[in-house]
Amino acid sequence: MKSGSEVLCFLFGCKWQGCKCTRCGKTRDQEHDYRPVPGRCVSKCAVCGKDLPQPHRESPDHYELSGTDAIARCALCKAEIWRKKLYLCEPDTILTLLRSTSDRTAVTAFFFEYMNVANAAYHERRRYRKDVAKAVMGMLSHTELMTLLHSGKMSHPQLWTLTGIAEDEVLADLCEDSDPAISDKARHETRMREDMRRRLQEETFCPDGNPHEFGEPFTEWEDRGFRDDDDMKAREWALAEYVKCSKCGFKKLLGYKKRG
Numbered sequence: 053m054k055s056g057s058e059v060l061c062f063l064f065g066c067k068w069q070g071c072k073c074t075r076c077g078k079t080r081d082q083e084h085d086y087r088p089v090p091g092r093c094v095s096k097c098a099v100c101g102k103d104l105p106q107p108h109r110e111s112p113d114h115y116e117l118s119g120t121d122a123i124a125r126c127a128l129c130k131a132e133i134w135r136k137k138l139y140l141c142e143p144d145t146i147l148t149l150l151r152s153t154s155d156r157t158a159v160t161a162f163f164f165e166y167m168n169v170a171n172a173a174y175h176e177r178r179r180y181r182k183d184v185a186k187a188v189m190g191m192l193s194h195t196e197l198m199t200l201l202h203s204g205k206m207s208h209p210q211l212w213t214l215t216g217i218a219e220d221e222v223l224a225d226l227c228e229d230s231d232p233a234i235s236d237k238a239r240h241e242t243r244m245r246e247d248m249r250r251r252l253q254e255e256t257f258c259p260d261g262n263p264h265e266f267g268e269p270f271t272e273w274e275d276r277g278f279r280d281d282d283d284m285k286a287r288e289w290a291l292a293e294y295v296k297c298s299k300c301g302f303k304k305l306l307g308y309k310k311r312g
Contacts, residue, residue: 072099093129108133117149120162138162139169143184150191160196163188164205171209186217197222201234208233215241258300266295269306 057076066073070083079100086095086104095104108126110133116123122141124133138146139162150159166188170180189197200206206214215226215237223245226238258264274292293306 070099117153120165139179159191167210167213170213211237255304264297265299267298269293269295
């Protein structure tokens with residue numbers, strides 16, 4: 053049986069004050085008096101006690117490293133906002149988390165995984181950054197790096213990537229490694245770097261050690277050999293643009309001009 057106040061509200065309507073009727077005590081989902089709750093991402097109505105979830109507060113200061121995963125926690129309630137592979141994060145976030153962790157296993161595990169990313173399918177490989185890889189490799193001690201190399205886990209593509217980013221001092225050590233899979237790749241990379249330095253030296257300096265003195269650009273037709281896509285094996289010619297040193301006669305290629 054309804055009370056007198058309930059009968060009055062049934063006949064004449066509730067007497068609302070915010071979300072609660074002051075006569076019968078009935079509540080409604082309107083005009084709540086929400087107030088923040090300390091330490092929680094929620095607001096609570098001071099009248100009826102209903103909770104209203106609030107957005108979490110994401111901040112780089114509250115990112116964490118768990119193995120090779122990055123975790124973002126709310127700055128207020130400490131709840132996990134998201135979790136994803138560390139290599140999917142921004143470069144600054146990757147390096148900050150790795151530099152701040154005391155878990156050396158996590159640094160080594162990430163470097164191993166990042167070498168895989170460099171040789172993965174395009175949608176993952178585009179996350180690879182050579183500068184990040186070099187920075188992470190610099191965080192590894194010589195012992196950690198050698199342990200990883202001789203663990204038997206690294207594939208040939210990973211080893212090629214590693215030798216390609218190694219500093220010259222590290223590369224020299226790898227050239228003397230007892231494992232041919234490592235030393236052969238390191239020697240190949242060393243020869244490539246020596247050739248690059250030699251070409252740069254030739255393009256910059258005359259044989260006497262003084263800088264080139266290049267004149268005005270000029271063009272000439274260059275025979276680039278047989279066309280691979282031509283059944284008649286016609287030769288391909290290109291209009292090359294050069295500059296020539298007035299002292300030693302060295303010609304530096306600037307590029308090729310398009311026809312027409």
